[in-house]
Amino acid sequence: xxxxxELPAIGKNLHMERKRQQLSMxxxxxxxxxxxxxxxxxxxxxVNPTIATLWKIAHALHVDIESIISGEKQNKKRFEVIRKETxxxxxxxxxxxxxxxxxxxxxxxxxxxxxxxxxPGCKHLSQPHTSGTEEFLNLLSGKIxxxxxxxxxxxxxxxxxxxxxxxxxxxxxLSTQQSELFMVVRFKCNHITK
Numbered sequence: 001x002x003x004x005x006e007l008p009a010i011g012k013n014l015h016m017e018r019k020r021q022q023l024s025m026x027x028x029x030x031x032x033x034x035x036x037x038x039x040x041x042x043x044x045x046x047v048n049p050t051i052a053t054l055w056k057i058a059h060a061l062h063v064d065i066e067s068i069i070s071g072e073k074q075n076k077k078r079f080e081v082i083r084k085e086t087x088x089x090x091x092x093x094x095x096x097x098x099x100x101x102x103x104x105x106x107x108x109x110x111x112x113x114x115x116x117x118x119x120p121g122c123k124h125l126s127q128p129h130t131s132g133t134e135e136f137l138n139l140l141s142g143k144i145x146x147x148x149x150x151x152x153x154x155x156x157x158x159x160x161x162x163x164x165x166x167x168x169x170x171x172x173x174l175s176t177q178q179s180e181l182f183m184v185v186r187f188k189c190n191h192i193t194k
Contacts, residue, residue, distance in 0.1 A: 021061060088100070142181075
């Protein structure tokens with residue numbers, strides 16, 4: 001007697017989870033790196049996906065692979081460490097401003113966190129970001145002037161500001177020493193449209 005259970009309804013489970021998250025087939029294809037054609041074949045039970053394919057899909061959906069197999073939602077609890085030796089540091093052409101990128105590349109154009117260091121007297125000018133983008137700045141040391149369009153203010157250590165950054169904006173170090181701040185950039189539209 002054969003006691004092997006029937007294959008799980010992976011296609012149906014995937015379809016239900018994708019719809020629950022309000023993702024189009026194109027959205028999931030972009031996020032997972034699996035083609036729309038392959039996703040369509042999986043959802044219609046025309047192919048049995050490999051473990052590697054299921055792994056990519058589950059990661060893109062932020063669920064455990066078991067939830068796609070069983071159909072029971074099990075959110076993948078994020079616990080991602082960015083070690084200091086892997087933090088990317090970017091500098092402007094003149095080296096007057098340095099940015100340490102504290103968020104992983106997967107969060108680009110979604111929510112980005114930077115440690116920013118400005119040399120004395122330098123002014124960092126930014127062009128408008130996408131519509132609705134905001135920057136949250138917390139000054140740790142030094143003294144800066146933040147300007148966005150017609151608005152301008154001076155920040156001292158400990159001050160915090162929220163700036164609409166879909167217009168030309170700048171941060172100027174007014175101190176005779178380096179100024180250091182944390183900057184969070186929050187984009188209105190996520191890189192995956194839901």
